[in-house]
Every structure is written in C-alpha cells, then in structure tokens.
Amino acid sequence: MIDNSGSMNAHRNAIYEILVVLMESFRKLENKFAVARFGGRKNQKMLKNLHDIFSVQDGEYVLEALTFDEGTYPAAGLANVARTVFPVNETKSSDNADIHRFVLMITDGLTGEKSDASYKKTINTHKINLGFVFIETSQLNTSQVFLRGFKEALNCIVKADDINQLSNAVPKLIEKMVKHCLEQQPQSSTVIDWPTIKCKIPSSNETSAGHLSNDSKLKYDAENPSSYVISDPGSSIPQLSRVQLQLTNYLTRSNHDSHGVHEALDDLRKYYQNLKTNPIMQDLEKKWIAHEHELSTLIDDVSSVLGDVVFPYNKFTRRKGALRGSAIYLPGVIKAMTTEWSYKKIFSAKLAGGKRDHAICFVLDVSISMFGSLSIGLLKTIVVMMAALRKLDLNNVSIIVFGSEIRLIKANDYSWDMKSIYTLMQELRFDLDNDTKDADALEVAIDLLDQANTRGEKKIFIITDGYSNCGHRLALVQQRADDHGIDLVAMAIGIDQANLKQFYKRYLQCATVFGLPKALRSLFEHENQVTGTSWTPQKLYDEEAAKIENKEKLLQSIETEKAFAEMVEELATQRQTMISQNGSPLSSIAIDICFCLDCTGSMSRWLEAAKQQMSQIIKGISEGVKEKYPSIELKLSFAIVGYRDVNDGDRFNHLDFTDNKDKVIQFINQLKAHGGDPF
Structure with missing residues (x-):
C-alpha cells in the first residue's frame, strides 16, 4: 500500500525505486501480491489484484498511477483494501495450509491516524501482519511522530537521500514480520521429513492453442543477442557444505521409490493412446515446423556443437x-x-x-517467475534443441515440466510427434504455477535416466531462472545426480535476471537463443568462466570495436614482445661482461628448456597444432642462434611434461632433459589427449 498524499511527492524517486525492487522481488519469489494506493478516506484504488500475473506493463501502470495529490488516511485505507484483498473467510489454502497475510505500507508517517486503536480492529478481523516502510529525509524524522502513537508497529526507515540502505532495511523488516507471525503458531517437530514427490501426467485441453500460437509474444530485444555467461569449470555444488549432515541420510534413505515414475509412465501411455487428433493439434504442429524452419541455421550450429563436444560417437x-x-x-x-x-x-x-547412444532429459520451469523474456527463450530453446538432437539421431529424450507440480510430457522411448508437441505446448503456460519445485523435478528426471537403457552419456538440461523454492535440497539432488553419473546443466535464455550461480554447479545463460552454440561449446570444452561484466548488455558497435582493439593489441604483442625477453637480456649482459673481462665473447652456452603440455580431453582439437609449433621451436632455435651468432657453440636440452587430471591413471607423461631433438619430437608426437579437466 502506497501513501498517495501530497507530502510524499518530495520522495517520488525513492518511492519508485522501492516499488520496483519490491515488486520484482516478490515476482521472483512467486509470492502472490497486490498493490494499492491510499489517500482520502474513500479514495483507495487497486493498482494490481492479488491473483493477477505481474508483467513489466503492470509495473509501469503502478508507477504512473501515483499522483501524490491526496490526503493521508492510512487506517481507513487499510480497512477498505483489506476487505477487497483479504476476505475474512479465506484463511486456508486449497491444500489446507495456513495462509499468512502481510501488508507493507509505504508512507512518511504524516497523518492524523497514528494510534494503534485505529488499526487493531482491521488487523484482528482480517488476520493481517502489518509493517511500515517509512520514507524520510536526514533532516526530518517524520516517522517518530507516527511511532509515538503506534509504538508496537513493526517498521523500517529508509532515507530518501540514501536509498542504498533499502536492500538491508526492507528484508530485515519482512524477516521481523515473519518471525512475529511464526511465534503465534504452534511449534512443529524439528525432525527432517523428506517431501513426498508425485509425478503426474498432463490433461488434454482442446480449447487452448498454447503459448506458441501468438507469434507477437515470442519476441524481445537484446543489445547483443550472442552474449552469454557460463559457470567456472572448477566450481563445486553451491551450498552443499551447509547440508553435509543431511547428505548421508538423504543419499541412503529408503524412500527413493522412483517417486511414482512407473505409474506416471503407465498413465502417460494411456493418455497418448486416448488422445485424438484435433485441428488445434495440427495447427500447433505447423507452427512448430515453421519455427524450426525459421531457426534452421541456428539448429545446424547447435547440432554441430552437440555432436562435437556434448554427445560424441560412442x-x-x-x-x-x-x-x-x-x-x-x-x-x-x-x-x-x-x-x-x-x-x-x-x-x-x-x-x-x-x-550416438546417449540419454537426455529436459526439465522445464513453467512457474510465474519465468514470465517474460525467459519464457520466450525457453520455448525457442526447446524448439532448437529437439530439432538438433533429431539431426544427430538422438531420440532417447524425455521431457518434464514443473512449477507447483511435476508433470511428465514425454518418456525416453516415446516418439516426438504431433501429439507430443501438442501436449508440451499445452503445458508451457507461465501464469498458473506460483511455485518452483525444481528439486522435485530433478529427482524425477534422475529416476527416468536411471531407467534409460544406454551405455553413453546421461544429461539433464534444466531450463529455469534459478529462483528455487526448495532451499538446500537442490544441492542434495545435484550430489545425487553426480553419484548416478548424470551431468546436470542449468540454462536460462533471456535478458531477465536469473539466479543460476547461487544454486547450480554447471550453468549457462544467454541473452537470446542465438548465443547457445558458443555457450554450449565453451561450457563443455571447459573454458574459463565468462564473467558478469561481459554479460552486461552493451551497444553492438561498442562491443565489436572493443573486440577489434583487443585483436590488434594481441597481434602487436606477438610481434614486439618476446617470450624469453628477460633471458635474452641476461645473456646479452653476460656477453658484454665476458668481452670486457676477457676480451672475447662467450664461446659455449648450455640452455635447458622444459615444455609443459595440457593433454586432457578438451585439448583434442588443438593438440596437433601445439605439437607442430613445439617441433618448429625445437628445430628452429639452434638454427637461429647459429645464423646470428656463428662463433657460439650452443647446447640445447629439452624436457617434456604432459599432464592430465588428478583422477586420471596416467596423470603425467614426461621426458627428462636431453639434447637429442629427434627423440624429443618423437616423444611429443606420441602424446594423446584424453581424460578430465586440466589441473
């Protein structure tokens, strides 16, 4: 609730910032929220209803609806808004869980309604937890006038000229409100009770054409469509250290009972047997094929990357x-x-x-926090990935969607046809599920892949925004996937904020689907992390200019900077010293050079080129010295160390120092690239 009185006009910018942060935070948390303004006694106005999905346009409407030209009657406003938003008879949810009602009132505290009696009746009648966000300047402590009359009010104070404190002040207020609410509830047992996961199947809805039917909703603008972020190849599972005590109990618990997957597979088979062809189904298939044709070049690129580095011949x-x-x-x-x-x-x-014999499972987030560019990116990504996998003749693919429920769309042994497309499109709605049960969905995906008959890779691609409602259990599920030999990759495609880094070990985020080829190749070839600075959208010409400048600097450094400049300078100094002391320069020099070569699997593309360059260096140094300094007798000895991952059996292949160049080159040529990450 926002105070729309004239005294708030001085804090207009601060109010806008507070509202943007709060509304976007609640959207990502998938909490139902309403927005209302209050001023005169009967001039309250709802700016967003509680059950409406929140979009950027809704946020813009809220900001534009604030006029700051009314009186200040917060108690009357609270009573009128509460009757609309929080009916007295709705105290339980559909699953019989308690509903906790919170009201945040943004005001400067300048009002005549400042006694606690003015608010108590409304609070008790509608079972509301009320908190105040006071906005004031450093010179005027207007909140104290209000708090003298309402001493028990939970509140925080934000200085309009120091808005940076907002990120600490408001969360602390909400934390106090939650604690106050829970203190009034009976204490429950602290014994860990793992949730019961139930995998369901979709239900046919012939009246809906799905998200794919409206082409105008499948577009958004990105300054650099190819920009992306990937995880650090050496990173570990986030937050796993916090749940080490629960890890053993979780991994060894007896109720890993496939979470109803067997029953869901049987029900899904019956669902497709009973599903009849209809005009909407045929129309959706045509639109899907049209999108594949539109993205055909990208599909070829993604298919090439998947075949090269993700799903090789096995x-x-x-x-x-x-x-x-x-x-x-x-x-x-x-x-x-x-x-x-x-x-x-x-x-x-x-x-x-x-x-290729591999098994893949796509896990798709359809919760309301995905609404926006991330939902568009998800849809285009699944179109591209399914087409790319078919080009590689990889049909062992399953699909799960999740939000407040887990729904199985396609099993690994089912064909990808018109009925599958129709069923998936029916489920890709981003305005129904106000929960993110990502850990539950991953549990089901692991169960599906455990049943898959394959000798190759098993991979889960979860397309989500990373705003989980499963807490630390997400770390436990990732560890279970690792133990089962399943590679889990989180993906977010869109320009909206994502939170993958806080929850996932391996992830990528692209501004648009056109960043997928580079992002996938970088991730699976174990490149260093692309930092957040390169993700920041920039003007395309600025980015291209920076790339050109960097390339020019690199070429200049290759031409001007010597790899052994310090050694050359030291030898020249020694030569001058010998001439001045003995009257003659050095007659003989011995130099030992050791090459350390990365021989892990990710070097397979570049190892041959590295071998050729090393051979040229070994042969060329002596010839160059003889040509420039014919009077010097040079003895060059070389050693080679090829290294791999700490877990590989042949971690090091080495050749001790020798001046036999043919022996060194022969040793280099027999090195092979295989094994894990470089160390």
Missing part, C-alpha cells in the same frame, strides 16, 4: 583393422604380408560406423 557398428583385438582382420593380414609386415593392423575391432 557406439561403432563396422569392423576395421586395429593393432589389438580378438579376431583376425583378413584385409589387414593381406596388406601386412604384401608390405613384409610393416603394416601392423591385422586384428579386427569395431572402430567404424559411429553412432
């Missing part, structure tokens, strides 16, 4: 000559005999005819 169907095997490869034997056994591949092994 199943081979044709035999080929090999150095080892359990059977003889006849063409290899013939070739070996004709080459006097210089050809060695005489065994047969399945090395050709590569196929």
